[in-house]
Amino acid sequence: MxxxxxxxxxxxxxxxxxxxxxxxxxxxxFPGEGFRFDSAGVAAYDGVPATDHAVAAMAExxxxxxxxxxxxxxxxMTEKADYIVCMTPAHKKALVREFPAAAAKIFLIGExxxxxxxxxxxxxxxxxxxxxxxxxxxxxxxxxxxxxxxENPERGKEVLS
Numbered sequence: 001m002x003x004x005x006x007x008x009x010x011x012x013x014x015x016x017x018x019x020x021x022x023x024x025x026x027x028x029x030f031p032g033e034g035f036r037f038d039s040a041g042v043a044a045y046d047g048v049p050a051t052d053h054a055v056a057a058m059a060e061x062x063x064x065x066x067x068x069x070x071x072x073x074x075x076x077m078t079e080k081a082d083y084i085v086c087m088t089p090a091h092k093k094a095l096v097r098e099f100p101a102a103a104a105k106i107f108l109i110g111e112x113x114x115x116x117x118x119x120x121x122x123x124x125x126x127x128x129x130x131x132x133x134x135x136x137x138x139x140x141x142x143x144x145x146x147x148x149x150x151e152n153p154e155r156g157k158e159v160l161s
Contacts, residue, residue, distance in 0.1 A: 001034030002148055005081035007091050011041030011070035013054045013123050014087045018137045020063050025142050033149050040073040042094050051123065057130040078102035085109050087119045113143035
């Protein structure tokens, strides 16, 4: 079992999409692994819904993001999470600086997946920007779950498309 906490800036776009994608991919490909997913933002206000474009991009895959509400990253989250997965190097740097005792479990998404990538912020962009972020997140999260479970790297390419 592994608890993955996805972190972005405002917790209204990337990190909630990541948590919901993680749950969908995890349930479909690794039902016995016990993966758990959550999200937070380093500069979030509590209680803000996901952006309309995030909701629309996820709805295209049959995933309902309408109930999501943002939450600010808090110290207790460092204790609950096994992996704190950041969207950009700036998020990782901010968390390591503020929570140095948790540094060993704070990763850039591309570090954990092996791709080395970040996920650019689609906030304020077009629906196409959100689709691009969503698609990147699916690739990254599928790779992460395959790595953490020791599964075949080709497994999961057909889920959520």
